[in-house]
Every structure is written in C-alpha cells, then in structure tokens.
C-alpha cells in the first residue's frame with residue numbers, strides 16, 4: 001500500500017502562511033549612497049582617538065566606561081573590537097576584581113563581566129548595612145538604581161547579594177514607575193523597558209534600534225558617535241536587504257507553499273534568527289545566508305517530524321540522513337525528496353566553501369551534528385508514536401539537541417570565513433555547560449508557550465507533561481517553576497562566559513545571543529509560528545526602513 005494514500009492519518013495543523021510574499025525580492029539593486037563608507041571611516045578614527053585618549057588617565061576612566069557602554073548599546077561594537085578590549089583590559093589592570101570605588105560601580109561591574117573579566121560581587125557590600133539590607137538612600141538616585149538593576153543580571157549561581165540587589169532595585173524601580181513621580185517621560189520609558197526586559201536579554205541589534213533615538217535625546221551625547229551609529233546601522237541594513245533578497249530568490253525556486261504546504265514557510269524569520277542570534281557582524285555575509293537557509297529548511301523538516309510524516313516515513317528519512325548520500329533520494333516517499341535534495345545541496349555548498357577556505361576536513365563536524373540533530377527528531381517521533389512520556393532526564397537529553405543549537409553552533413563555525421580551530425568544534429561536540437544552558441533556555445521557553453497548542457494534536461510530550469507525570473503535580477505552578485529555571489540558566493551562561501576559557505568571548509557571545517533570540521521569538525507567545533504585527537514591524541525597522549540621519 002502506498003504511504004501517500006489518503007487513508008494515512010497525519011496530525012497536521014494549518015500553520016499561517018508566510019507574511020512577506022515577494023517583498024524582499026525587490027531589494028536587489030539596493031546601493032548605498034557613495035561616499036558613506038569614507039565618512040564612516042573618518043568617524044571611526046575620531047571615536048578610536050577618544051577611546052585611546054582616556055586609557056592612561058585614571059580621572060577619565062568613568063567617562064571611558066560610559067563611552068564603551070554607549071558604543072555597545074548603539075550597536076557598533078564591531079567597529080571597535082580591539083579598542084574596547086584594550087580599554088577594559090586597562091581598567092581591569094588598574095582596579096583588579098574589586099577596587100573600583102565610588103561612582104559608576106554598577107556600570108564598571110556590568111561592563112567588565114560582559115567582556116569576560118571576573119569582578120567580585122562583594123563590591124556591592126558597600127551598598128548594604130550590617131544586616132545586609134540595601135541602603136535606603138539608593139532610592140534617591142534613579143540612574144544609580146537603573147545601573148544597579150542592569151548590573152545584577154550579570155549574576156552567577158549562588159551570588160545571593162546580586163539576587164537581593166535585583167529584588168531591591170526591581171521593587172524600587174517598579175514603585176517609582178507606579179507612583180508617577182517622574183516628570184521626565186524619557187526616563188520613565190527607560191524604566192518601563194528595563195523592567196520588561198533587562199539589557200542582558202536584549203539582542204544587540206534590537207537594542208541599537210531602541211537606543212539610538214534615546215541617546216540622541218541625551219543632552220551631552222557624542223555627536224560623532226551618534227552619526228556613526230546611524231550610518232553604521234543603515235549600512236548594515238542595506239547589506240541585510242541584499243542578503244534577504246538573494247536568499248529569497250533561492251527559496252522561491254522550491255515553491256514551498258505548493259510543494260510542502262503542511263509546513264511553516266518562514267525564510268525571513270529564519271534570517272532574523274541568523275542575523276541577530278548567530279552572525280551579528282557585517283563581515284559574515286556568506287555564513288549568515290547559509291545559516292538562515294539552513295534554518296528555513298530545518299523548519300520544514302521539523303514540521304515533517306512533528307506533524308506531517310508518518311512514523312514509517314520518518315524511519316526511512318532518518319536512515320537516509322544516516323547514509324548522507326544523494327543516491328538515497330530515490331528510496332524516499334515522494335514528498336520527502338525535495339527536502340532531502342535541498343539538504344544535500346546546502347551541504348554541497350558548505351563543502352565547496354570549506355574547500356575554498358582550505359578547511360574541508362571540518363565538514364565532518366557539520367555532518368555529524370546534523371545527524372545527531374535528526375536522530376533527536378526521530379526519538380521524539382518514536383515517543384510520540386508510542387505515546388511514551390519520558391522522564392525529565394530522558395526528555396532533556398533528547399530535546400536539548402532537538403533545539404538545534406548544537407548543530408547551529410558547529411555549522412556557524414564552519415560557515416564563518418575565518419580560521420576556527422578544530423578544538424572549537426570539539427568543544428561544542430562535548431556539549432559544554434554554556435551550550436547546554438542556552439539549549440535549556442530554548443527548550444523551556446519554547447515548551448512553555450507552545451505545549452498547549454501542540455498537545456491539541458498528537459505531539460511529543462513537552463517538558464510540562466513530563467514533569468507533571470514524574471512528580472504527579474498540576475500544571476499551574478509549573479510556568480513559574482520553569483521561568484525560574486530559565487533565570488538559573490542565564491546565571492549559568494554568565495558564569496561560563498567568564499570562568500570558562502576554552503573558547504574566545506565572541507563565541508560565548510554567540511551562544512548567549514542564541515539564548516536572547518528566545519526572548520524575541522518565544523516570550524509569552526510563539527511569535528515564530530504565529531507572526532504578528534510586533535515581529536513584522538521589527539523586521540521592517542531592522543531590515544527595510546533606514547534611520548533618518
């Protein structure tokens with residue numbers, strides 16, 4: 001009997017169609033005004049000089065930190081990687097892990113930890129009395145409270161003083177916001193936004209979009225820096241437009257709505273994921289486009305395993321993945337052939353890229369993590385088929401891999417046009433705690449918002465069902481419990497990014513950005529599947545509408 005016959009029961013649902021149509025195909029000819037790069041270079045030099053001028057003068061260190069903070073929040077740190085590192089190293093050499101005293105402690109603490117320098121949370125003891133209570137006088141300094149609040153999010157597991165400082169500053173800020181004591185609407189908006197989402201969880205590019213107009217309103221802003229931020233934003237935006245146009249042309253060839261109508265068609269959203277969470281710096285154009293396309297294809301494969309494919313079909317597909325050869329196409333059910341072909345074509349492209357870079361031997365890392373990823377999909381399909389609810393441990397082991405983040409990281413190292421050591425691939429293979437924590441954030445935040453809808457059809461058990469079964473408990477208090485686990489995972493990310501020196505900071509930052517994407521795609525609702533105005537407007541602001549200079 002053919003598997004394609006109509007009596008096969010498939011647990012599909014009607015996902016909303018792609019909201020973009022052909023919009024991005026129109027951006028092929030986007031050219032930026034001539035001369036803009038020259039202007040950017042001049043401004044860069046000005047800002048570099050300013051950084052370097054403050055380096056050796058301790059009286060200027062607070063201003064130096066403010067400048068670095070502004071550069072990072074304006075989203076142009078990639079222009080000053082070397083200078084920022086030099087500046088923060090200098091500050092670390094001057095004050096060690098706890099000797100910064102007085103004004104700016106919270107800013108110093110946050111910037112140092114963000115850069116991977118360990119500084120001690122004991123520094124905040126000066127803010128408390130003998131009983132460990134935070135001084136009431138702190139409530140009178142609004143900027144100080146905001147800075148303290150943002151600094152506390154850099155906490156590691158067990159840092160009670162920072163947990164307390166967070167409770168204290170959050171409560172003070174919420175009281176201030178509630179009491180309408182503020183006459184300044186800009187500061188009031190700042191408090192509301194900070195309470196909604198701390199800096200730690202904001203994706204740098206989205207923060208730039210938000211911070212540029214905010215910074216402009218500040219009386220003492222640096223004019224060169226502001227101009228550079230705007231030009232830099234627009235330059236990268238025009239590159240994004242071109243890239244989305246290019247990958248849209250590739251995607252259109254496959255006519256997904258006709259050929260794979262049961263799956264989510266989400267190329268632009270996947271590009272957003274890749275551009276904000278994986279490759280944020282302009283130079284990684286090739287990698288960004290490869291990863292975005294891989295995500296879009298994986299989304300189709302995910303919906304095949306989670307919904308449309310029958311168990312028998314999925315076994316065949318998984319075996320073909322294990323064999324990893326285009327010759328397997330023939331043995332696949334008709335509708336799966338395109339998926340397999342797309343995957344093999346993308347893989348071929350990756351191989352060619354690696355060969356051109358002289359690192360073709362690293363292809364095996366991408367292939368192996370992809371196989372492992374698909375095996376995790378198959379295990380979920382098996383549990384679903386057998387109506388088996390796994391233990392929490394079994395569930396985590398499989399569904400952390402099925403977030404795709406381990407594969408994404410390995411692929412991102414390969415698709416990056418600089419030299420990435422084999423040890424870095426081996427590091428991700430060993431599934432280190434920082435990567436696990438990022439996968440944990442992904443799995444928990446995803447399951448919290450998607451499980452209700454998924455369980456309406458036959459779907460693998462989410463972490464919620466597994467916990468309820470194992471601990472014989474009700475669903476109600478689990479959302480709070482898992483939200484706390486997400487916070488714990490953030491503490492782990494902080495700790496590992498500072499304490500673990502196996503990889504360099506840009507790689508840790510990538511792992512953290514993957515965690516941050518979840519705050520965009522899966523906070524309170526599944527914005528990836530059900531793309532609404534919020535995400536649409538964000539995409540337009542990031543990739544379509546230039547900032548007015």
Ligand SMILES: CC(C)=CCC/C(C)=C/COP(=O)(O)OP(=O)(O)O
Nearest residue numbers: 295298299302306402403404446450
């Ligand atoms: C990082 C990657 C690979 C992104 C690709 C897009 C994707 C598969 C999203 C998860 O959808 P989902 O919410 O249905 O996920 P799951 O099926 O794992 O719950």
